[in-house]
Amino acid sequence: MMMGQNRPMIEISGLRKSFLLHNQGAARIDVLDDAQLSVAPGECVALTGASGAGKSTLMRMIYGNYLAAGGRIMVGEVDVASAEPREILALRRNTLGYVSQFLRVVPRVPTVDVVAEPLLRVGEEEATARDAAKEILAKVNLPERLWSLSPTTFSGGEQQRVNVARGFIHPYPAMLLDEPTASLDGTNREVVLGLIRAAKARGAAIVGIFHDEDARDQVCDREIDVTEFVPQRGAA
Amino acid sequence: MTPLLAVRNISKSYGSIIGCADVSFDLYPGEVMGVVGESGSGKSTLLSCLAGHLEADAGEVIFDTRVDGPKDTLKMSEPERRMLGRTDWAFVHQSARDGLRMGVSAGGNVGERLMAVGARHYGDIRAKAIDWLGRVEISETRVDDRPTTFSGGMQQRLQIARNLVTGPRLVFMDEPTGGLDVSVQARLLDLLRGLVRDMNLSAIIVTHDLAVVRLLADRLMVMKDGHVVETGLTDQVLDDPQHAYTQLLVSSVLQV
Numbered sequence: 001m002m003m004g005q006n007r008p009m010i011e012i013s014g015l016r017k018s019f020l021l022h023n024q025g026a027a028r029i030d031v032l033d034d035a036q037l038s039v040a041p042g043e044c045v046a047l048t049g050a051s052g053a054g055k056s057t058l059m060r061m062i063y064g065n066y067l068a069a070g071g072r073i074m075v076g077e078v079d080v081a082s083a084e085p086r087e088i089l090a091l092r093r094n095t096l097g098y099v100s101q102f103l104r105v106v107p108r109v110p111t112v113d114v115v116a117e118p119l120l121r122v123g124e125e126e127a128t129a130r131d132a133a134k135e136i137l138a139k140v141n142l143p144e145r146l147w148s149l150s151p152t153t154f155s156g157g158e159q160q161r162v163n164v165a166r167g168f169i170h171p172y173p174a175m176l177l178d179e180p181t182a183s184l185d186g187t188n189r190e191v192v193l194g195l196i197r198a199a200k201a202r203g204a205a206i207v208g209i210f211h212d213e214d215a216r217d218q219v220c221d222r223e224i225d226v227t228e229f230v231p232q233r234g235a236a
Numbered sequence: 237m238t239p240l241l242a243v244r245n246i247s248k249s250y251g252s253i254i255g256c257a258d259v260s261f262d263l264y265p266g267e268v269m270g271v272v273g274e275s276g277s278g279k280s281t282l283l284s285c286l287a288g289h290l291e292a293d294a295g296e297v298i299f300d301t302r303v304d305g306p307k308d309t310l311k312m313s314e315p316e317r318r319m320l321g322r323t324d325w326a327f328v329h330q331s332a333r334d335g336l337r338m339g340v341s342a343g344g345n346v347g348e349r350l351m352a353v354g355a356r357h358y359g360d361i362r363a364k365a366i367d368w369l370g371r372v373e374i375s376e377t378r379v380d381d382r383p384t385t386f387s388g389g390m391q392q393r394l395q396i397a398r399n400l401v402t403g404p405r406l407v408f409m410d411e412p413t414g415g416l417d418v419s420v421q422a423r424l425l426d427l428l429r430g431l432v433r434d435m436n437l438s439a440i441i442v443t444h445d446l447a448v449v450r451l452l453a454d455r456l457m458v459m460k461d462g463h464v465v466e467t468g469l470t471d472q473v474l475d476d477p478q479h480a481y482t483q484l485l486v487s488s489v490l491q492v
Contacts, residue, residue: 065476085455085472104450109426120433
């Protein structure tokens with residue numbers, strides 16, 4: 001593997017997570033215990049494990065979307081587990097990209113503007129950002145007639161590509177990919193795998209969830225089975 | 237970095253009834269904070285206390301003024317606070333009728349705020365008013381029409397133009413999309429997002445609409461019975477709520 005002595009870009013240690021459902025009899029669900037993960041620049045690590053093992057939970061915690069119960073989540077210089085909201089927002093703006101399975105946008109905003117937004121947030125000129133958006137939309141083969149329309153009515157595969165375009169438009173040093181190839185056909189799947197390879201080549205540290213085993217084998221350097229972080233059911 | 241607004245232990249009671257109790261937070265430049273809670277949770281009382289429309293019983297609202305640095309606005313003289321309300325602060329009311337002068341033309345509504353801060357040249361004022369009407373997507377041809385002839389969505393956009401024309405740094409918004417059709421809401425949300433980003437505005441938005449805060453607010457504060465029960469990053473509070481009340485609130489939203 002490349003860059004042996006590089007400091008990890010993403011480093012997780014002793015991470016714990018449980019959900020307490022106050023309105024459902026205060027049920028407590030322990031999801032992760034002592035989770036560890038380290039991802040170097042240029043490396044892609046796949047999270048594996050059965051459905052419900054906590055892959056998405058771990059990924060959402062790295063993004064600051066789920067709150068940690070304990071432990072550290074270092075992304076660059078920021079400990080997401082203890083950072084202030086504005087530090088996490090700055091991290092998401094500049095450093096940490098996320099391609100989720102869901103598209104959440106203001107209704108009626110054209111696709112090209114949805115995709116350009118990450119660049120506008122880092123202060124890019126509007127015209128430059130829109131040009132970059134068009135370029136990457138063309139790359140993911142989204143038909144040009146759709147660019148001026150809102151993505152809310154698009155098919156699953158089209159929305160997926162809008163998400164991918166939005167996630168890859170800015171060269172984030174760290175990226176989280178949740179099933180980036182899930183609803184794509186063969187050609188577009190190859191395009192997305194190419195984007196992932198290019199991101200690795202420029203030094204991005206990537207954590208991904210891929211049910212598509214062949215895609216995983218093509219772009220991932222290592223696998224981490226999150227099942228090992230599932231808390232042991234203690235003697236009751 | 238100095239917070240733009242530092243709120244310390246704001247409390248307000250109506251006799252024996254608690255309006256809001258012991259609310260503290262920092263708001264930094266460019267941050268948008270949503271305040272959510274059901275009717276009677278104290279969110280509007282809090283906003284009124286912060287904006288100086290209502291006198292708080294206790295606490296401090298420290299604003300980082302351009303000239304003198306951080307100052308407690310609750311201790312400011314009335315003229316000083318009024319000046320702040322015309323320059324660095326803006327307040328967008330739920331009902332545009334509360335924020336507009338209905339008997340004055342659209343251009344006059346925008347121009348009036350400019351004149352309040354010393355603009356005198358008629359041509360400049362009119363040009364700037366037209367520019368701002370354009371930014372909120374109101375046609376130049378409507379500049380001499382009164383807001384009474386506008387739709388609800390247009391009135392709300394006009395109110396936003398009137399508020400932002402003087403380049404404020406902090407905007408208070410009370411249910412800015414309340415009472416509008418959903419189609420109009422979406423456009424207004426997109427407009428507000430763009431303005432917040434381009435002007436690096438800080439804003440406090442009170443609403444009961446969780447979908448609105450998800451799209452507009454960076455941070456969220458959840459209130460119940462006058463108390464803050466939970467704060468955090470908006471998507472974190474909505475997707476992984478910690479407090480029993482927030483869990484109830486989030487799980488009660490109807491799906492479409």
